[in-house]
Amino acid sequence: MEKILQINNLTKKFGPVTAVKDLSFTIEKGNVYGILGPNGSGKSTTLGIVLNVVNKTSGDFQWFDGQQSTHEALKKVGAIIERPNFYPYMTAAQNLNLVCKIKDVSPEKIEEKLELVGLLERKDSKFRTFSLGMKQRLAIASALLNDPEILILDEPTNGLDPQGIHQIRSIITKIASDGTTILLASHLLDEVEKVCSHVVIIRKGEKLYSGPVDQLNASHGFFELKANDQEKLKALLESHPSFGKLVEKGDCLTAFLTEPMDAETLNTYLFDNGLVLSQLIKRKESLEEQFLQLTNQISA
Numbered sequence: 238m239e240k241i242l243q244i245n246n247l248t249k250k251f252g253p254v255t256a257v258k259d260l261s262f263t264i265e266k267g268n269v270y271g272i273l274g275p276n277g278s279g280k281s282t283t284l285g286i287v288l289n290v291v292n293k294t295s296g297d298f299q300w301f302d303g304q305q306s307t308h309e310a311l312k313k314v315g316a317i318i319e320r321p322n323f324y325p326y327m328t329a330a331q332n333l334n335l336v337c338k339i340k341d342v343s344p345e346k347i348e349e350k351l352e353l354v355g356l357l358e359r360k361d362s363k364f365r366t367f368s369l370g371m372k373q374r375l376a377i378a379s380a381l382l383n384d385p386e387i388l389i390l391d392e393p394t395n396g397l398d399p400q401g402i403h404q405i406r407s408i409i410t411k412i413a414s415d416g417t418t419i420l421l422a423s424h425l426l427d428e429v430e431k432v433c434s435h436v437v438i439i440r441k442g443e444k445l446y447s448g449p450v451d452q453l454n455a456s457h458g459f460f461e462l463k464a465n466d467q468e469k470l471k472a473l474l475e476s477h478p479s480f481g482k483l484v485e486k487g488d489c490l491t492a493f494l495t496e497p498m499d500a501e502t503l504n505t506y507l508f509d510n511g512l513v514l515s516q517l518i519k520r521k522e523s524l525e526e527q528f529l530q531l532t533n534q535i536s537a
């Protein structure tokens with residue numbers, strides 16, 4: 238797979254605050270990546286570093302094949318890391334024309350990009366008449382004018398109403414389906430789950446997980462069990478190779494699976510070993526539960 242961005246052991250300190258700590262991950266062409274983490278976890282700082290607006294403390298990063306300077310490479314990157322800002326008294330089309338002049342790209346793509354973000358009909362409306370969602374969509378059109386290899390968005394749906402959020406997410410999905418790689422920062426698990434194929438979860442600048450979003454939810458689940466002889470139940474589960482962690486809460490034992498197993502198989506196994514259950518529930522953590530478990534791993 239073609240690499241778009243490689244980040245190696247990146248660290249950023251602001252005085253005593255370590256905003257990004259030894260962070261490494263790779264962005265490959267054609268995927269939609271989410272950097273997911275609570276407020277203050279270092280998402281914007283990471284984006285700022287790779288976009289050359291924040292100086293790193295240590296580590297390095299490499300755009301594309303690493304043969305070009307960052308300055309040259311960034312010509313193939315479209316990014317929105319601040320609130321969209323255009324001239325209020327100029328129309329959408331006039332603002333994009335100006336962006337084309339500044340970026341030295343042909344204005345021929347203006348209508349195509351306005352159409353993509355659903356603003357073609359409003360191309361002659363002044364920017365100041367736009368809703369926040371429309372402003373954000375215009376910013377996306379602007380970032381796409383030079384057909385970048387990758388589009389970078391920092392909290393793209395912040396402050397929008399549900400309809401505005403839905404529109405932005407659909408546009409991101411459409412841009413991705415046209416082959417543009419996407420990297421977005423978000424504190425919303427739901428957003429990353431809906432829009433992204435891959436996720437890098439960070440907390441306090443440190444990576445907790447990186448990989449496909451669907452594998453984040455690839456846990457085999459757990460059983461909630463009760464039996465008259467809880468000690469015997471525990472012993473049987475401890476000696477069984479399919480179980481990992483066991484958690485006792487009152488008379489209920491939660492047994493986490495390390496490989497797939499259905500409830501019938503467990504029930505038969507325990508019965509054959511002389512144990513009758515009074516409760517047998519199989520559950521799987523929701524993505525949200527797994528995310529919360531991950532982000533609570535390191536104490537605050």
Ligand SMILES: Nc1ncnc2c1ncn2[C@@H]1O[C@H](COP(=O)(O)OP(=O)(O)OP(=O)(O)O)[C@@H](O)[C@H]1O
Pocket residue numbers: 251254255256274275276277278279280281282283424
């Ligand atoms: N210019 C700065 N000077 C000092 N500290 C900073 C600066 N920029 C960021 N920080 C600190 O670095 C840490 C990471 O901030 P950052 O904005 O990267 O997080 P974030 O995950 O993007 O959060 P948010 O979603 O709230 O923007 C925070 O503790 C923040 O206070």
